[in-house]
Every structure is written in C-alpha cells, then in structure tokens.
Amino acid sequence: xxxxxxxxxxxxxxxxxxxxxxxxxxGPVDPAEVQRQLKHxxxxxxxxxxxxxxxxxxxxxxxxxxxxGACLRDLA
Amino acid sequence: xxxxxxxxxxxxxxxxxxxxxxxAWQLQRERRASLDARWHCLSEPLEGQLAQAASSGPLAxxxxxxxxxxxxxxxxPGCGAGPGRSDPGRPAAWAxxxxxxxxAGHLGALVMAEHACGATSANAHFERCINPLHPEAVVGxxxxxxxVAVAGGLAYGALGTDTAGSVRIPAATCGLVGLKTTQGxxxxxxxxxxxxxxxxxxxxxxxVADAAELLKPLxxxxxPSPNTAPQLRAWIPGDWLHAEVARVLGELSSELGAQxxxxxxxxxxxxxxADVVLHGExxxxxxxxxxxxxxxxxxxxxxxxxxxMPPPWLPSALAVRCAELRRFCQTHLPxxxxxxxxxxxxxxxxxxxxxxxxxxxxxxxxxxxxxxxGLINYLGLPALVLPIAKDSRGLPISVQLVGRPFHExxxxxxxxxxxxxxxxSAGFKxxxxxxxxxx
Numbered sequence: 001x002x003x004x005x006x007x008x009x010x011x012x013x014x015x016x017x018x019x020x021x022x023x024x025x026x027g028p029v030d031p032a033e034v035q036r037q038l039k040h041x042x043x044x045x046x047x048x049x050x051x052x053x054x055x056x057x058x059x060x061x062x063x064x065x066x067x068x069g070a071c072l073r074d075l076a
Numbered sequence: 077x078x079x080x081x082x083x084x085x086x087x088x089x090x091x092x093x094x095x096x097x098x099x100a101w102q103l104q105r106e107r108r109a110s111l112d113a114r115w116h117c118l119s120e121p122l123e124g125q126l127a128q129a130a131s132s133g134p135l136a137x138x139x140x141x142x143x144x145x146x147x148x149x150x151x152x153p154g155c156g157a158g159p160g161r162s163d164p165g166r167p168a169a170w171a172x173x174x175x176x177x178x179x180a181g182h183l184g185a186l187v188m189a190e191h192a193c194g195a196t197s198a199n200a201h202f203e204r205c206i207n208p209l210h211p212e213a214v215v216g217x218x219x220x221x222x223x224v225a226v227a228g229g230l231a232y233g234a235l236g237t238d239t240a241g242s243v244r245i246p247a248a249t250c251g252l253v254g255l256k257t258t259q260g261x262x263x264x265x266x267x268x269x270x271x272x273x274x275x276x277x278x279x280x281x282x283x284v285a286d287a288a289e290l291l292k293p294l295x296x297x298x299x300p301s302p303n304t305a306p307q308l309r310a311w312i313p314g315d316w317l318h319a320e321v322a323r324v325l326g327e328l329s330s331e332l333g334a335q336x337x338x339x340x341x342x343x344x345x346x347x348x349x350a351d352v353v354l355h356g357e358x359x360x361x362x363x364x365x366x367x368x369x370x371x372x373x374x375x376x377x378x379x380x381x382x383x384x385m386p387p388p389w390l391p392s393a394l395a396v397r398c399a400e401l402r403r404f405c406q407t408h409l410p411x412x413x414x415x416x417x418x419x420x421x422x423x424x425x426x427x428x429x430x431x432x433x434x435x436x437x438x439x440x441x442x443x444x445x446x447x448x449x450g451l452i453n454y455l456g457l458p459a460l461v462l463p464i465a466k467d468s469r470g471l472p473i474s475v476q477l478v479g480r481p482f483h484e485x486x487x488x489x490x491x492x493x494x495x496x497x498x499x500x501s502a503g504f505k506x507x508x509x510x511x512x513x514x515x
Contacts, residue, residue: 068273069260071398072456072481075405 079103081502083138083232083286090137097137101129101181104139108183108230116203117224119144120159121184122151126168126176133179134292141231143219144185145192146172147266155268156188156218157372158201169266171235171277171294178293183231186221192237192270193358193374194218195245195445198431207427209251209505213471214427216245216445222280223250227505233281233290239270240354241449243278244461244476248419251463251472251504253287253491255279258481259456262294271357273394274350274453283503284462284492291484301486303412306479308490310334310416311408313343316447318422324465324473325418328494334416337408343451346400349393350450355382356390393454401455409457409480414490418448419461419474452478460487463504464494472504 077095080086090097112118118141126149129137144153144160146169154160167173172182187202189195197205197220205220207213208228215224219236223246226234236243238256247254255278262277269275277294281287291298310329312322329336358375359382365371366379382390409415421444428434430442452459458479463472475494479487495503 068394068397068401068456071401072258072260075401075480076482 077103082283083281083289084283086138086232087134087289097129097131097179100137101139104181104183104231108139111225111228111230112184115206115208115224115228115230117141117187117205117221117228117230118183119154119156119185119187119202119221122148122182124149127182129181130176130179133177134289135175136179138180138232139183139230140175140180140233140235140290141183141186141222141225142172142235143188143192143222143237145188145237145268146185146235148172148182148185151185153185153268156190156192156199156201160185167266170263172266174293174296175235175290183225186219186225186234188221189218189242190372190374191268192218192239192242193378195241195442196220196427196430197224197246198374198427198433204427204431207250207424210424210469210471212426212428213424213469214249214430216241216247216249218242219246219278219280223247223252223254226250226252226280226282233279233286236278236280237267237270238276238278238453239274240350240453241446243276243280244419244449244459245445247280248461248463248472248474249424253281253284253495253503254461255281255287255291255484255487256452256459257291257295257484258458259453261298261458261482261484269361271354271361273353273357273397276453276456282505283501284488284495285501287460288485288488288492291488295484298482298484301483301489303486304489306486306490307410307413308332308334308416309337309408309413311337311339311343312418313340313421316421317418320423320467321418321421321473325416325475328464328475329416332416337415339408339417342404342408343448346404346451346454347447349396349400350454351381352385352389352393353454354378354450356385356393357382359383359385360390397454397456401457404455405480409478411480413480414483414486415478417476417478419476420445421447423467423469423473424471448476452476457481458484458487460484460491462491462494464498 145155148168150164152161152163194217196217197215205215205224207215219242222234222236225231227250243254243256279290312325358378362379428436460477461474463474465473467473477487
C-alpha cells in the first residue's frame with residue numbers, strides 16, 4: 001500500500017491529483033484505505049475559485065452547452 | 077504456403093488467386109495460439125460462426141482481432157479485467173459488425189489496460205504483453221493487445237479505442253500506424269464507455285494503406301478529400317522534448333517546409349480541460365463503485381481526482397468545448413492544413429520505467445506518454461501517429477498528424493507520402509511477417 005504524502009499539494013495543479021491517483025495503482029485495493037484517502041483528499045479540496053482559474057474557464061451557469069457533434073460537422 | 081506481410085498484400089494475393097480467402101483464414105487461425113504464447117496479447121480467442129472470415133467482400137479472408145471492450149456475438153467484453161462473459165443474444169458492437177460484413181474474421185478479443193485506464197500494458201490479470209520490436213520496450217496502452225497482435229503478426233489490423241491516447245500511444249511504441257478518428261465518426265454502440273465525451277474508436281495497422289482499408293467499412297460515408305497536398309504546419313516544443321525526438325521532428329519539418337506554429341499555451345490550457353473531462357466523466361460513471369471501495373486500482377486512479385474536483389469544473393469544461401474547437405481551428409488549423417506535432421515526447425521507454433510498482437518506476441515518465449494526446453480528444457479532431465525514424469535502439473520515433481474534423485483521408489494521404497519517403501510502402505518493419513514466423 002502506498003499512502004499519500006501528507007504535504008499539502010498545490011491546489012492549482014491538477015497533475016498533483018493525477019499523480020496521487022497514479023500512486024494508488026502500485027498496491028492492492030483495500031476499501032478502508034480508499035475511504036481514508038478520500039477523507040484525506042477531501043480536506044485538501046481546492047476552492048472553486050482556484051479550481052476555475054486552473055481550468056481557465058468561467059464556471060457560469062449561463063454558458064449554453066452546444067451540440068459538439070454539430071460543431072465538428074460545421075468545421076469539416 | 078505463406079502469408080504476406082501486410083493486409084493490402086493479402087488482399088492482392090487473394091484477388092490474384094495466389095491463395096483463397098479460406099486458405100488465408102485457415103493459416104491465420106493455425107498460427108494464432110503459437111503467436112499468443114510468444115506475445116501474450118490475446119484475452120480470449122473467438123470461435124463462433126460469426127467470427128469466421130467470409131469468402132467474399134473487400135476484407136475477405138483477412139484476420140483481425142480487437143480490443144476487449146467491444147461487444148461481440150453473444151459475449152460481453154472482459155474489458156481487461158478478465159475473460160469475457162457469455163451473453164446469449166447480445167449483438168456485436170456496430171464497428172465489429174461492419175468489419176464482419178466486409179468479410180473480415182475476428183480472431184479474438186485482445187488484452188488491454190483494465191477498463192482502458194492506463195497508458196501502458198500493465199495489467200495484473202494477464203501476463204505482460206511483449207513488444208515484438210524489443211522485449212524490454214514498453215507496450216503502450218490502453219489498446220496494448222491491439223498493438224502487439226498487429227506488430228507481432230497475429231492480426232492484420234485491430235480496433236482500439238482512444239479516450240486520452242489509447243490508440244496512438246500503443247501504436248507509437250510498436251512502430252505502427254494508429255488512427256484516432258473524429259469524435260462521432262464511428263458509432264460507439266456496443267462499446268464499454270470510459271469517458272463518453274472523449275471515447276473514440278480507432279484502428280491500428282502495419283501500414284498507412286492497411287489503415288485506409290480498415291477505415292472504409294467503418295466510415296462508409298466519409299468522402300475522400302480532394303486536397304492531397306495540404307499546407308503543413310508544425311509544432312515542435314523546444315523545452316520539453318527529448319533531444320533525439322526534437323532533432324527528428326525538426327528535420328522532418330524542415331524537409332517538408334512546414335510552417336512553424338506555437339501551441340505551448342494552448343497545449344497546457346486544452347490539456348487541462350481534457351483532464352477535467354476525463355477524470356470528471358470516469359468519476360460520474362464509477363461513483364457508486366468508487367465510494368463502495370469496489371474499484372480496481374487503475375480505475376480508481378482515474379476516478380478519484382474526478383470525484384474530488386469541484387463540481388463546476390466538468391460542466392464548465394464541456395460548455396466551452398465548441399468555442400475552444402473553433403478558436404483552435406481558426407488559429408492553428410485553418411481549412412486545407414494539417415498539423416504535425418510530437419506523438420511521444422521521449423523515446424520509447426523500457427516497461428519497468430513506466431509500469432507502476434516496478435523498482436524503476438518514474439511517474440513523470442508515465443505521464444509523459446499522455447502529454448501530446450488528451451488535448452486532441454478534447455477537441456474531437458482526427459489524428460494519426462506514424463513512425464518516421466528509428467532511435468539509437470532501433471525503436472520507432474513517431475510523428476502525430478492532426479487534421480480538421482472528418483478529414484481522415486487528408487491525414488492518410490500525408491502519412492502515405494511520409495511513409496514512402498522514410499521506409500517505403502512496407503512500413504516501419506518490412507519483416508512484420510518474419511516476426512510472425514521466426515523461432
């Protein structure tokens with residue numbers, strides 16, 4: 001089992017979360033360990049403000065979700 | 077009687093009467109077990125009547141094999157977690173059925189990273205896939221068995237799926253042509269989903285011409301592009317490519333007179349959005365199993381970040397997707413152009429460097445396999461990887477060609493010219509068929 005490091009990650013960097021996920025791959029899966037890691041990670045959950053800044057998009061409810069298939073066809 | 081090296085050569089041999097479709101199919105079935113014993117790429121051979129090659133059709137007598145995340149006739153896929161499950165009455169996935177109707181046979185379901193979660197062939201449920209080009213070299217994932225079966229002579233072509241590079245990464249590690257198609261070009265009906273907004277079906281083949289033959293029945297309405305000489309643009313990031321890869325791509329770009337473009341800022345931005353969609357959708361699909369502690373380690377690795385991301389990330393990333401695609405095409409990929417960019421930023425690594433749990437494991441080497449992939453899935457664009465040189469160990473260095481939506485034929489035309497220029501029509505390894513028969 002590979003416990004997660006206890007240092008606080010940079011919440012701006014999604015790769016931190018990805019690497020933490022990958023680190024879990026090295027050992028067998030133990031449900032209790034998963035719960036412990038979930039609890040640990042939740043405490044570190046970045047704020048929505050920082051998160052949105054990271055993704056570089058505005059988290060606005062008024063952005064219409066367009067039909068992506070139609071968009072692809074338009075650009076063919 | 078021996079089989080030729082490539083799918084198109086076998087088509088010609090059958091059309092010319094050198095051997096019948098039935099004879100060709102029989103020869104391929106006879107060597108299936110011995111090749112699998114060598115390369116460890118089969119999850120389960122298929123034997124039913126509907127899996128047999130036909131005696132007529134454009135792919136008559138051609139043996140294919142496919143990633144084990146497609147439904148087949150009366151069988152649910154194992155998805156890399158074990159063997160498939162008998163499921164009487166279940167139809168085959170749309171793509172599998174199209175290939176059957178073209179006359180191809182289905183030799184068997186192929187090993188893959190568990191539930192398509194992984195950039196390598198690492199999988200605790202199966203023996204390690206062997207890269208036919210070099211026993212220490214990694215086989216990329218998640219369509220790992222697809223790459224090994226095609227490179228190792230077991231199948232003339234294979235379907236894979238590409239959510240974050242899972243066709244292109246294995247193809248690039250095994251010297252193959254890997255074509256990720258435009259999002260939605262090939263229906264995903266009968267495919268086990270990973271992240272539905274990104275999931276795409278693709279093909280792995282030994283040559284560009286073979287890939288083109290496989291695409292025909294999968295995209296029957298796709299019109300050939302009238303533009304066989306598109307304007308080439310090239311992005312060669314100077315600061316994070318391995319020197320050998322940078323040199324090869326730089327020489328290719330100069331040779332072709334490609335116009336340099338700088339995607340660095342967009343690469344970072346779009347890759348971040350791709351990660352958000354990938355992790356977010358895997359988490360949505362797997363939420364119940366994850367919270368119950370029932371997910372295997374590879375799936376958990378993808379789902380956990382998605383579960384813990386702030387909820388607005390996923391809908392926001394999807395909401396701006398059309399605008400990002402339009403902006404990208406306008407800025408970097410105008411009509412009539414094809415973009416050249418790296419496939420793998422480093423030479424093909426040894427498997428022990430990128431398989432989690434090995435003493436030599438380096439997590440950043442594993443992440444590097446994905447680095448040039450996810451943004452293309454987010455944009456939904458077609459992309460083709462193709463070997464263009466050999467590194468100091470004789471392993472492939474590949475380029476990635478990216479086209480506008482539904483311009484697969486344009487990519488194939490450019491790739492055919494590059495392949496001819498670098499290796500001739502036989503592709504990276506003229507002795508594919510010798511790999512299959514040597515002791």
